[in-house]
Amino acid sequence: MNRTPLPHPGAPAAHALTAPKRRRTGRVVLTVLAVVVALAFLVPVLWLIASTFRSSTETFANSSSMNWHMLWPAHWTLENLRSAVDNGFLRNLANSVIVAAVTVVLGIAISAMAAFALAVVDFPGRRIVFGLVVLSFLVPFEAIAIPLAHTFSDWGLTNNFPALVLPGLGNGLAIFTLRQFFLGIPPELAEAARVDGAGWPRIFLRIYLPLTRPALIGTGLVLFLFQWQAYLWPILVTTSDDKDVAPVAIAKTFAAFSSDYGRVFAETAVLAVIPAVILLGLQRYFVASVASTGSKN
Amino acid sequence: MTLTTHHPAGDGAKPPPLPRGTLQRRRLLGNLSAAAIFLTPALALIVVLRLIPVVQAVNDATHTSLPGSTLPPRYVGFDNFTALFSSHAFWSSVQQTLIFNVLVNPLQIVLALALAVLLTQNLPATGIWRTLIFLPAAVPMTGSAVVWGIALRPDGPVNAALASVGIHQQPFLTGQGQVLGSIILIASWIGVGYWMIFLIAGLNDIPTVYYEAAAIDGAGPLRRFWSVTLPLLRRPLLFVLVADTVSNFVLFAPMQILTDGGPQGKSNFLMYDIFHNSFELSDPHTAAAELLVLLVLMIVIVAVQFRLLRSAEES
Numbered sequence: 001m002n003r004t005p006l007p008h009p010g011a012p013a014a015h016a017l018t019a020p021k022r023r024r025t026g027r028v029v030l031t032v033l034a035v036v037v038a039l040a041f042l043v044p045v046l047w048l049i050a051s052t053f054r055s056s057t058e059t060f061a062n063s064s065s066m067n068w069h070m071l072w073p074a075h076w077t078l079e080n081l082r083s084a085v086d087n088g089f090l091r092n093l094a095n096s097v098i099v100a101a102v103t104v105v106l107g108i109a110i111s112a113m114a115a116f117a118l119a120v121v122d123f124p125g126r127r128i129v130f131g132l133v134v135l136s137f138l139v140p141f142e143a144i145a146i147p148l149a150h151t152f153s154d155w156g157l158t159n160n161f162p163a164l165v166l167p168g169l170g171n172g173l174a175i176f177t178l179r180q181f182f183l184g185i186p187p188e189l190a191e192a193a194r195v196d197g198a199g200w201p202r203i204f205l206r207i208y209l210p211l212t213r214p215a216l217i218g219t220g221l222v223l224f225l226f227q228w229q230a231y232l233w234p235i236l237v238t239t240s241d242d243k244d245v246a247p248v249a250i251a252k253t254f255a256a257f258s259s260d261y262g263r264v265f266a267e268t269a270v271l272a273v274i275p276a277v278i279l280l281g282l283q284r285y286f287v288a289s290v291a292s293t294g295s296k297n
Numbered sequence: 298m299t300l301t302t303h304h305p306a307g308d309g310a311k312p313p314p315l316p317r318g319t320l321q322r323r324r325l326l327g328n329l330s331a332a333a334i335f336l337t338p339a340l341a342l343i344v345v346l347r348l349i350p351v352v353q354a355v356n357d358a359t360h361t362s363l364p365g366s367t368l369p370p371r372y373v374g375f376d377n378f379t380a381l382f383s384s385h386a387f388w389s390s391v392q393q394t395l396i397f398n399v400l401v402n403p404l405q406i407v408l409a410l411a412l413a414v415l416l417t418q419n420l421p422a423t424g425i426w427r428t429l430i431f432l433p434a435a436v437p438m439t440g441s442a443v444v445w446g447i448a449l450r451p452d453g454p455v456n457a458a459l460a461s462v463g464i465h466q467q468p469f470l471t472g473q474g475q476v477l478g479s480i481i482l483i484a485s486w487i488g489v490g491y492w493m494i495f496l497i498a499g500l501n502d503i504p505t506v507y508y509e510a511a512a513i514d515g516a517g518p519l520r521r522f523w524s525v526t527l528p529l530l531r532r533p534l535l536f537v538l539v540a541d542t543v544s545n546f547v548l549f550a551p552m553q554i555l556t557d558g559g560p561q562g563k564s565n566f567l568m569y570d571i572f573h574n575s576f577e578l579s580d581p582h583t584a585a586a587e588l589l590v591l592l593v594l595m596i597v598i599v600a601v602q603f604r605l606l607r608s609a610e611e612s
Contacts, residue, residue: 019538027418027420030415030418030420031420031421033415034415034420034423034426035426037412037415037430038425038426038429038430039429041429041430041432041433041486041489041490042429042432044433044444044445044448044486045432045433045436047444047448048436048440048444051447060452060453064322070457071453072324082434084512103344109338110339110342111339113335113336113337113338113339114336114338114339114340116335117331117332117335117336118336120334121327121328121329121331121332123328123329123331123332124325124329126332129336129340132340132343133339133343136343136347138539138543138599139347139351139592139595140543140547140595141346141546142547142549143350143547143568143588143591143592144346144347144350144354144587144588144592145350146571146572146581146588147350147351147353147354147357147585147588148346148349148350148353148582150353150357150581151349151350151353158512163364165517166345166346167340169338169340169342170339170343170346170347172343177338193545196472198334199331200327200328200331204335216395218336219592225434225435228437229437229438229439231437231438231439231549231550231574232549232550232553235567247437247438247439247440247550248439250437250439250440250443251439251443251550251553251554253448254443254554255554261447264443264444264447265444265447268436268437268439268440268441268443268444271436271437271440272436272437272440275435275436275437276435276436277431279428279431279432279435280428283427283428283431284496287494287497287498288498290494290495290498
């Protein structure tokens, strides 16, 4: 168990005998701290899941005094989930899935193309265009959503999927991240392909996209989360219940059933499980893709 | 990185040799048209989604109309702004927004940084702890807001937990003195894990040789954090600082779903107030003027953050 002395908190090697022991104690303390913090973040999720599988009366009966039934239902029931399904939540969920899926596919294509031009193709004014793209994403979408909604309704673009998808496509962070990755690919590859007579589209599709698959997945996650979370924009451009995305449906349920929260818990749990599962599988791509965000060119 | 330094040579046999100037110009034109094609969708989206709304906001802010009237809006110059600036409710909204941001941003970043450092210490099962802390970021904001709204009810589990240690019932979202703290709690439960991931990625990028050198020099953990980690983490930290500030300035769902800006306007942050003016009071002109104020405020604050961190980098 002789680990190389990595830079971890611990005493300098001067006290050869006490140092390893002290270091081990430090590690135990830090581990306990990590576990406690992680559980603190997890408890609301556990409460949400438990509340999904019990009646609302039980939820509040058990929370008037602290006991373990707060996080573990005494009587399990699927009533809340059924109530959500019966009231058309699957329709809202499907809307969210469609909007997110279309956004991810088109968004990756658009961002990757732009990032490719900004990282690889040498043209005059490239720096200016890149600056414009970065600036554009410093203005958060939510801040200009309200005037944009007026424009969209002037154009007759309300209550349909294009209106919901469009804002998710123009993502400066995605372009920025992919550009960083493209810059990391040796330009000699593109140069060699050009000498062999390949055009830019071919270089893009055959060299750059296959080599940056992790970054593309990470970008896809960013685009997915943006749409999956979207709330302000959907309430601005949709008015009919059957076009509502799932987060809007939850807010409406919450506002309408202030005495019976079972359905709210069930809908939220379903809406949360999907990204949680995706992220558990793809988290390393997410970490890898955000890693380049803060690094220098 | 640039291709201009390479000359289009190396294919001696096939094409008839053209004068160098022609070749270069042809290549430049080829690159320009390729760049134009590749960039068109993204630039079109930027124009439609970022530029047009700002123009629309300026237009809305300088006009006025009666609600429901069919007459075209009338140009009024800066009248909407002067009306806004003399409104007590507006200044109280600005004040609440600034107080909220001054509290929430440092808190979230310090927590995210502390957790990022903790979870890059090679502890057992680090991946699991990271994932659990990141998990709330995956729960859609609406869901988090709703669940916390229920948890913070007078008869909810948070008050039950407090009761078990002898603290009597707290109003949380309906208490003038507590609503800000409650929103900060909700926003931080969602945000801290998300920003932590960016900082973990940044920490992983720091070459271990710096730590080894510092350890040889006898620097303790705190000294290493100040002299090695912080300086080398400046870029990811700047990104997180700016992105977190921006996202907290436009935080909207918790107020719209849980507090309606109340009680007594204590959570009536600018972003919610703009929505409220625009849709509930049907006054898009005041809302647009207010939106421009919010945009200017955000740009100033982000610029200051950039400046501060850059000057820190130079010193």
